[in-house]
Amino acid sequence: MPEQPEKPQKRVTLKDVAASLGVSTAAVSYAYTRSTRVSAELRARVLKAARNLGYPGPDPAARNLRRGQTGVVGVVLHDPLTDGFAFPSTNLFLQGVARVIEDRSLCLLLIPGTLRKVRNLKSVNGAAVDGLIVYSIDDFDPLVGAVLARRVPTVLVDSEAIKQVPTVGIDNEKAAQAAAEHLLELGHRSFAILVTGPKIGMTSGMLSSDILQSATSSDFRARLRGYAKALRKGGISWKERVSLYNCAEYGREEGRNAARTIMGVNPQPTAILAINDQLALDVMGAIKEMGLRVPDDVSIVGFDDAPEAASANPPLTTVHQPHVDKGFWAAQILLALIRREEPPDPGILPTHLVIRNSTAAAPGTTGQSRRTIRRLTLQR
Numbered sequence: 001m002p003e004q005p006e007k008p009q010k011r012v013t014l015k016d017v018a019a020s021l022g023v024s025t026a027a028v029s030y031a032y033t034r035s036t037r038v039s040a041e042l043r044a045r046v047l048k049a050a051r052n053l054g055y056p057g058p059d060p061a062a063r064n065l066r067r068g069q070t071g072v073v074g075v076v077l078h079d080p081l082t083d084g085f086a087f088p089s090t091n092l093f094l095q096g097v098a099r100v101i102e103d104r105s106l107c108l109l110l111i112p113g114t115l116r117k118v119r120n121l122k123s124v125n126g127a128a129v130d131g132l133i134v135y136s137i138d139d140f141d142p143l144v145g146a147v148l149a150r151r152v153p154t155v156l157v158d159s160e161a162i163k164q165v166p167t168v169g170i171d172n173e174k175a176a177q178a179a180a181e182h183l184l185e186l187g188h189r190s191f192a193i194l195v196t197g198p199k200i201g202m203t204s205g206m207l208s209s210d211i212l213q214s215a216t217s218s219d220f221r222a223r224l225r226g227y228a229k230a231l232r233k234g235g236i237s238w239k240e241r242v243s244l245y246n247c248a249e250y251g252r253e254e255g256r257n258a259a260r261t262i263m264g265v266n267p268q269p270t271a272i273l274a275i276n277d278q279l280a281l282d283v284m285g286a287i288k289e290m291g292l293r294v295p296d297d298v299s300i301v302g303f304d305d306a307p308e309a310a311s312a313n314p315p316l317t318t319v320h321q322p323h324v325d326k327g328f329w330a331a332q333i334l335l336a337l338i339r340r341e342e343p344p345d346p347g348i349l350p351t352h353l354v355i356r357n358s359t360a361a362a363p364g365t366t367g368q369s370r371r372t373i374r375r376l377t378l379q380r
Helices: 014-021 025-033 040-053 060-067 090-101 115-124 142-150 172-185 209-215 218-233 252-262 278-287 307-309 323-338 366-380
Strands: 074-075 107-111 131-135 154-157 191-195 243-245 273-274 299-304 317-320 352-354
Touching: 014 025, 014 040, 025 040, 025 060, 040 352, 074 323, 090 107, 090 131, 090 209, 131 142, 131 323, 154 323, 172 218, 172 299, 172 317, 172 352, 191 218, 191 252, 191 278, 243 252, 252 278, 273 278, 273 352, 278 299, 278 307, 307 323
Parallel strands: 074 107, 074 131, 131 154, 191 243, 191 273, 273 299, 299 317
Antiparallel strands: 317 352
């Protein structure tokens, strides 16, 4: 005959500790939460009795519930967690958030973005948090509407500004303009621009500028405006000298497809502007597989300055943006809002162009011109 399972032991409560000592429940509670309200001798007796009885201490969840707080801060991500953790920019951002959250002994809840918006809206609506950070999601996305409907303290990062909602970010347009100007200074006159993230369901391939302007995320739209502004000032015809290609996904095969397509355009681009470093590195590898040389045959500029950019072969020229600082300031602002204090204002966070060996003077430039261009570029 099988043995009967033991009955689970009754959970020891604060009342049990108080009864064992013959003191009030308030005295036991004070021993944990307000030690100055009881004598050192009584506090020691309470803690010893609690250990002997197996009482773990007051339930922090219940205590926070009484205070109207959870001790949890949520971050709503644009991508599923499996994709988000693959992006160095997301990891660096979360490091900045964690730095602030851990100092306050708070917990961090990640709410991933997925194609199943209904499920994700439920995650936002049901998250037990004191406040939310929305990371790199367009203001018209249903997730943002769900967050704002919660009416909890909220901070937006890399998003279009919404009235009375603090926003942390960079000047994407100005940063992208600097990247394009660098290539113009090197003598390039034929360009390809690589993007990702247009409307869900849009396949890889060549796109028109009007589709891009209406379909991509707000920070990508700003980068496209920056590229276009620089190229127009440089006398480059957007329709005749600029090819736009959408990479629906990241990866070597997607990079191969993009490289084969853009390098088959007439005129063949001598410079590539990638909307982020991951695209730049994928396409750089594919171009080298085609037997072309970077930067001798084609120059490439990324955006983000991910850790892999500096160790690439050749090292990638890119726009540096402060991912960790974004997370740090977003968390600082959010905690101030939760405490109902005046939040800090970091302003527009700074960026700068990091010039490495993936860019050089345009092919066909004479030796003297190449030396002059290189000197002027390094003096920027």
